[in-house]
Amino acid sequence: MIARKTLIAKKREGGLDLIDISATRDALRVKLIGRFLDSKRQHPWKDTLAGPLAKYGERSSYNLYAFSPRNVTGGFPGFYREVLEAWDKFLPHLRPDVEYKEHVIRLPFLNSPFFSHKGRPLVSKALREAGLTTQGGVCGRGGDCLFFDKNKTLTGLKRAGGVFKTKQIMDLGMSITQGVEKSWRTLTSRGMLMQDDAVKFLLCQGAKSTSLPQIKTKVIYDILIQKLIKRPAAELRWAAIFPTKTVTSIWCNLAIPFLSHAVFNTDFKLRHRRYYSSIVLHQIHKLKFQRLCPVCGLEDEDFEHLILRCGALSGFKTYVCQFLKTGCGATAAQLAEWDWVWLFGLLRQGRGGITMQVNTLLSFARHAAVLRRNYALFENKKVNVKELFKNLLKAHLGLLHACREEVFTELFISRTALCKVGEGGGLVFNF
Ligand SMILES: [Zn+2]
Numbered sequence: 219m220i221a222r223k224t225l226i227a228k229k230r231e232g233g234l235d236l237i238d239i240s241a242t243r244d245a246l247r248v249k250l251i252g253r254f255l256d257s258k259r260q261h262p263w264k265d266t267l268a269g270p271l272a273k274y275g276e277r278s279s280y281n282l283y284a285f286s287p288r289n290v291t292g293g294f295p296g297f298y299r300e301v302l303e304a305w306d307k308f309l310p311h312l313r314p315d316v317e318y319k320e321h322v323i324r325l326p327f328l329n330s331p332f333f334s335h336k337g338r339p340l341v342s343k344a345l346r347e348a349g350l351t352t353q354g355g356v357c358g359r360g361g362d363c364l365f366f367d368k369n370k371t372l373t374g375l376k377r378a379g380g381v382f383k384t385k386q387i388m389d390l391g392m393s394i395t396q397g398v399e400k401s402w403r404t405l406t407s408r409g410m411l412m413q414d415d416a417v418k419f420l421l422c423q424g425a426k427s428t429s430l431p432q433i434k435t436k437v438i439y440d441i442l443i444q445k446l447i448k449r450p451a452a453e454l455r456w457a458a459i460f461p462t463k464t465v466t467s468i469w470c471n472l473a474i475p476f477l478s479h480a481v482f483n484t485d486f487k488l489r490h491r492r493y494y495s496s497i498v499l500h501q502i503h504k505l506k507f508q509r510l511c512p513v514c515g516l517e518d519e520d521f522e523h524l525i526l527r528c529g530a531l532s533g534f535k536t537y538v539c540q541f542l543k544t545g546c547g548a549t550a551a552q553l554a555e556w557d558w559v560w561l562f563g564l565l566r567q568g569r570g571g572i573t574m575q576v577n578t579l580l581s582f583a584r585h586a587a588v589l590r591r592n593y594a595l596f597e598n599k600k601v602n603v604k605e606l607f608k609n610l611l612k613a614h615l616g617l618l619h620a621c622r623e624e625v626f627t628e629l630f631i632s633r634t635a636l637c638k639v640g641e642g643g644g645l646v647f648n649f
Pocket residue numbers: 511512513514515516517519523527528529530
């Protein structure tokens with residue numbers, strides 16, 4: 219079966235947009251931190267979180283800039299611990315929203331995603347024990363509060379009486395200085411920190427930045443599941459067969475409007491290569507299945523044979539190619555890479571084209587080909603694939619005409635030569 223971690227992806231990435239419960243829970247918990255930091259809302263529950271946070275480091279909510287539940291030995295009620303674990307996952311996607319240098323000197327640097335060395339967060343037992351955990355505690359060289367100050371730090375460490383290696387502390391200091399964002403250096407100093415200098419975070423996506431309390435739960439969810447999503451395994455195989463094509467595009471036109479679930483399902487399974495070929499079925503059940511293709515009876519049936527290379531399919535594929543030209547006005551250039559188009563259809567190019575119509579027809583053609591093969595394999599029945607295709611298509615167009623006449627007229631009467639409305643109001647097909 220298709221991996222669950224693939225199915226939680228968006229449809230355009232080969233998934234089914236299934237909800238991941240744990241990511242949903244995490245997103246809601248991150249949202250709670252947003253409320254916690256929103257000073258406009260006062261709630262008693264905030265104390266339950268603020269209390270233990272204050273114990274963890276010197277400045278309560280400032281500790282959210284560098285939080286790792288791995289360093290917390292206790293003190294958090296179970297639920298809040300889970301909230302902070304979710305926060306830990308989301309924090310690297312945010313950045314501190316700082317306005318004045320006074321904000322920067324309050325930033326904790328140990329275990330912070332904003333200060334790291336070679337992609338790893340900074341850790342130092344000696345500095346933590348000495349209480350030197352914020353930017354301001356170790357910086358201030360030459361009066362610049364954003365440069366690591368060696369003397370100040372070593373004096374602080376000696377005063378605390380802990381054991382430390384000077385070289386390690388110096389390396390750490392370098393990372394702290396480097397971790398300061400360029401834009402922070404140009405900040406002005408206000409001289410003091412005000413009461414309302416709340417802890418703030420920004421989510422930057424392209425040119426747009428949103429402050430944490432304003433981020434929608436869905437946005438947090440979408441970011442959190444990115445780490446969980448597994449790319450569809452089938453992409454690698456398709457890439458090997460079509461080395462010049464962009465395989466990630468095969469999912470783009472999968473969800474065609476108005477198509478029945480059965481037709482969508484065939485396409486979804488084909489693109490994920492989730493049909494068992496006769497070769498595979500033979501391995502599973504040697505007595506019941508042969509390796510030989512049940513349709514042409516000439517070659518062993520692997521997956522490509524089933525939907526692409528079967529000799530009994532080639533005539534039908536040619537027929538469909540011609541059908542797209544006469545019925546939908548598809549050009550030879552559009553159908554040039556016919557095997558690719560046969561499998562994955564055309565990419566949509568703006569409104570008003572015939573891409574959707576071509577893709578609808580192709581979906582029915584593949585569906586008919588798979589049905590014909592399954593009849594032969596499981597019921598030992600021979601089916602005329604062209605007639606099957608035409609009948610399925612007629613039923614679909616008839617239904618669409620009956621249920622959504624306006625849409626149908628716009629899509630199929632005015633833009634294709636497939637059918638017209640007869641005198642009695644019924645559809646007359648040209649095929
Ligand atoms: Zn065959």
